[in-house]
Amino acid sequence: MVLKEACIENTTGLAEVIAAGANRIELCDNLAEGGTSVSYGVAKYVVQFCSDKRVAVMAMVRPRKGDFIYSPEEIGIMRDDILAYKKLGVSGVVFGCITKAGKLDKLAINELMQATSGIDVTFHMAFDELLEQEKLIAIDWLAKIGVRRILTHGGQGELSPEETFLTWREYVDYASDRIIILPGGGIKSHNQEWIIKETRVSEIHGTNLFGES
Numbered sequence: 739m740v741l742k743e744a745c746i747e748n749t750t751g752l753a754e755v756i757a758a759g760a761n762r763i764e765l766c767d768n769l770a771e772g773g774t775s776v777s778y779g780v781a782k783y784v785v786q787f788c789s790d791k792r793v794a795v796m797a798m799v800r801p802r803k804g805d806f807i808y809s810p811e812e813i814g815i816m817r818d819d820i821l822a823y824k825k826l827g828v829s830g831v832v833f834g835c836i837t838k839a840g841k842l843d844k845l846a847i848n849e850l851m852q853a854t855s856g857i858d859v860t861f862h863m864a865f866d867e868l869l870e871q872e873k874l875i876a877i878d879w880l881a882k883i884g885v886r887r888i889l890t891h892g893g894q895g896e897l898s899p900e901e902t903f904l905t906w907r908e909y910v911d912y913a914s915d916r917i918i919i920l921p922g923g924g925i926k927s928h929n930q931e932w933i934i935k936e937t938r939v940s941e942i943h944g945t946n947l948f949g950e951s
Contacts (some may be wrong), residue, residue: 740934743796744948745769749782752787763833764792764860770943771803773862774923775819778826785826794829796860799850806836806864815844816873820853828841830886836866841872842879851883858886860920863892877913887918889943899924899933906937909944 742788746752747769755763761941765784767775775798788795801815813835820831831852835843845923851859861880865888868876880888880905890909892902902923909919922943925933930942 740939742930743941743943745773745922745943745945747773747782748776751845752784755914755948756788756791756793760793762796762800762829763788763942764796765828766798766800768803772800773804774800775804775816778822779821781828784896785828789827796830796832796858796865797823797828798862799823799831799833800862806834806867808835808843813849815837817850817853820850821916824853824857828857830854830859830863832889834861834862836867840867840869840901843867844879847880848883848949851885859884860887860889861885862889863891863922866893866895873909874912877909877917881913881917885917886942887920888913889920889922891923892921895923897923903933903936906933906939910938 741761742759743762743764744755745764745766748767765776766777768774781797785795799816799819801812810900823831829852836845837843892905906921913919918941919939920941920943921937921939925942925944926946927949930947
């Protein structure tokens, strides 16, 4: 069975996507900006609601819109958000840090990983901003340090799944059983079964997995 992660903004559509069959929630705010961290109160409500439904919650940790190049002060904020979300009982957190040179920001990632003991970590679509030659190297390193999965569009944001599915398949084959490749971007009710078949993924991610289109 393929796990279906529904991305929601704040609490919008929470009950509906769970009723439709979502196995996991990625909790964000400001989806128009690619998703940012939600408030403590929102996270508390969603974790409690999902706990009753036996649905996992992955909380986005992103203090602002824009790029994924963070200052030490921002990394400190992200660490504190992780610790707060952990106390609320999230299943995991979602973050990504890169450098101006298009490589993983290993110092920042390691600092944040120290706060994630006992919960899952997804490295989000900051992965797609890495230099092309850095991506397989990043898969190796993220798997080594204990990141559970990588959420990736498989290419530039405007590309459709029909244009990126071969990249997803490449990542899945390369990652093997070391780390989960979580495809996201353009995955909807009408194409998800085709994507699952063509990429051989074990999980999928989307904001409209259960809609009519």
